[in-house]
Amino acid sequence: MTKKFSVFLTALFCAFIGGVLLISLVLPKKDFSPLENRYLQKPPKLSLSTLQDGSFMEDAEDYVSDHIVGRDFWVALKAWSERVSGKQENNGVYFGKEDTLINRVDNPNMDKLTTDMGYVDALVGNLSVPVYLGLIPTSAAIWADRLPAGAPTADEQAIIDQLYFSTGANTIDLYQALAEHSEEDIYYRTDHHWTSLGAYYGANVLLETMGLEPLDLDHYQKTTVTDAFYGTTFSTSGVRWVKPDCIDTYIPADGVTVTSYFDGTPSQGSLYVDSYLDVKDKYSYFLGGNQPLCVIETEHTDAPKVLIVRDSNADSLAPFLTERFSEIHLFDLRYNLTSVKDYVAQNDIDTVVVLYSFSNFASDPYLFLLGR
């Protein structure tokens, strides 16, 4: 190596590592990464105990990774490199056909599912009103033809059938209902939720199972509220080369009173919260995102009252339910420690639906609260 070239190579290396350090130090720190949809690591707290248990070190390593200059660029570059090297997934997200990003769904822990089904049955036993169980298959199952060839994925249909077979709850065959419309845009391509169209098919099978009159989509006007939605699978995948999703609505928000309990106290909410259309987390447009409890009152005062033990898929389903119920109570076990049994009694609920996506149901650690 010539002297000149050594100087050049040394300078290149030192300038790179030193430069990244220096610029990262100087740049203002963000608390939240909208692109990745997560809170970034806070500065590590230095104390004797955090040093001794090593948590200071772990936090410091995450802090450096999270606040490095150009983090979004590096994340995207890694996803690109994976794709170029022949990979068909990154960070647990499959690069599907038709610009579709699909969360990988591994075989769930059947012991956990069996235990959780026990809690569902305990709820059935606790209540005198009918209880319905609805498991929403993920896009990995319904859009399996968009997965890379041979991509491993759980057999959701078989597992849902097995769980439905053994439960004392009434079951809603969402799998069949969605599979019949797999050619349509029933899931977002960049998010793990169903679209309003998917929720519509879900609402109808739910209504039919309950013996209520289904809706007819022809009676409603489709409104596209945004065409620039990048969802959660987009965030985790690091994939930045797909086109954004649209968010559509069908049901007008008029004549509906929404009471949200974001912090436990009632506040006036809305079926659709426009301000979320301006931020990254656009799915929270529906009802304003996760909340411990949300009560929707409609003009159909003679219709039954439904309580939904929810995950976030219920938020885009709720508008359709306003057409057939007088009150819709969305109850989130993760943030609401009230007993479901007591809540049903206090609010004269007529029917209860436990509604989860397959992967949320398989991973949720709070389902034991159903039985209390």
Add this chain to the structure above:
Amino acid sequence: MVFSTPLFLFVFLSLTLLVYYLVPRCLRNLVLLCSSLFFYYWGEQDYVNIMFLSTAIDFIHGMLVERCKAKGNDKGARWAVASSVVFNLALLFFFKYWDFIASSLQAVGLNFMPVLNIHLPIGISFYTFQTMSYTIDVYRGDTRAQRNVLNFGTFVTLFPQLIAGPIIKYKDLGDQIDRRNTTTEKFASGVQIFMVGLGKKLLIANNVGMLWDTYKAMAPGELTVAGAWMGVLAFSFQIYFDFSGYSDMATGLGRMLGFEFLPNFNYPYISRSITEFWRRWHISLSTWFKEYLYIPLGGNRCSKGRWVFNLLVVWAATGIWHGASWNYLLWGLYFFILLMAERFFLRSLLAKAPAFLGHVYTLFLVLVSWAIFGLEDFSQLTAYLKVMFGLGGVPLANGAAGYYLFSYLPILCAAALASTPLGVRLYRRGNVRVQQVVCTLSVLAGLLVCTAYLVDGTYNPFLYFRF
């Protein structure tokens, strides 16, 4: 701390280099010592004292040995060496093997040793070997005793090689600890080797490691014959690129600081026999065992029976050094048997056979050895081996195997190519201008892509926590 984190590369390394080159020469070892201790403490909060202890004991023993020898007291010197060896082996035995022996004994109903749930101090297998060989070398007259405890501490804790080797002998490094020159040429060549190592670790080892982990986690019923082979192939590449990547990074970092380490790997996967494989694989470990175990036992200058026994001891020790678990012992003995077979009859056969047969023979046996190495649980190991050899009652391949093969084929091919010296040979053929362009582009691309993998590093295992 491990090399393949943003914290190491951008914070620790930049600041260490900055301070190292700013202070006067006489303070450089102190800077190294302090930064190395910080580096070690970062990953090992509980047992820093053990390393201090090992350092202090061998520093004193080294002096003692030299003093005894100067007075012509060979017996005293021998006692000092013995005491150092006993002390280091006791440390290693207690922290690494106590729980293993205790639980093995309990499994057969003997409960006199309690299981203490000791976690293995990081790097103990490396630094006890280094400090032990120091005292022995002082006795053998291969090196003079170090008189400055700071310098000796710098040798033991030197962060490039502290937690994953190579195992550096004091006689090879002692002079450089006392006096070394730092030049831009050395630094630049250090950058090159470091980047090669970083790329090996982040772009190849971590990548194929995910494939191995997928197959390792499968129940025997989910495996397929092709999948099992692909899994073990992935592990073979993971362990080679991870380990040699660490060694390259260590060598590169060493050069940036002015040190010259001996090579630790020399394209082991191009070997034509197992004997050759072990001359090319983890060279610093095999030479250590040769110099400090095999030769003291008598080497091959003894009866045939004794010689076979010596080799048996060396290979059992090599196996169990890699981890306190039966499968590592089995792995060592597996190589003992193969090496014996080669010495007694296979060597002449292999010499006559065409080259490719030798390669196929070696790679096949090495692949099988990695299955033994990678699966600690015996029932899992036997089930996995059965599947590999078509006795598992599972299909030859399935959709998932196809998916993984398709996803990983480019990386596996790149790994295969990078396991041979072809790339380096091609590079050396170019003229200076071409080399400079290729080198600049590779370093730049390497820095960018490696940073991307560092920052989005969801999978970055550290394989040596059992060593």
